[in-house]
Amino acid sequence: MNTAKTLLNFVLAGALLGIVVASWMGPAFLGWYNETPFATQTVCNLPQVIHGTTSSLLTYQAAGAGIGALVFLILGVLFVRRASRRAREQAGPTPPAATPPATA
Numbered sequence: 001m002n003t004a005k006t007l008l009n010f011v012l013a014g015a016l017l018g019i020v021v022a023s024w025m026g027p028a029f030l031g032w033y034n035e036t037p038f039a040t041q042t043v044c045n046l047p048q049v050i051h052g053t054t055s056s057l058l059t060y061q062a063a064g065a066g067i068g069a070l071v072f073l074i075l076g077v078l079f080v081r082r083a084s085r086r087a088r089e090q091a092g093p094t095p096p097a098a099t100p101p102a103t104a
Contacts, residue, residue: 003080010076011069018068022061030056 030053 006080007073007076010072010079014068014070014072014075015065016068017072018064018066019061021068022064023057026057026060029060
């Protein structure tokens with residue numbers, strides 16, 4: 001159960017980090033992606049642009065959460081495997097089982 005909690009903590013931390021990175025980088029990317037070429041003026045349907053931009057930002061946040069969760073899941077698995085290997089090495093070899101006394 002402890003392993004599952006550790007992995008879940010790594011996944012949630014990765015998802016949160018992915019959302020933060022996507023929220024930070026998303027608006028700059030969307031501004032660059034939606035620029036009009038050659039500095040020409042355009043007339044646009046503003047509600048449609050706002051809807052498209054916000055849906056794109058939410059899509060990027062969801063993708064960032066998924067990528068962050070996957071990366072941190074892999075890191076969590078590596079962390080758990082390393083911790084269990086260290087615990088086995090520190091425990092040392094197991095002593096042989098005692099033989100039962102012979103009955104007469």
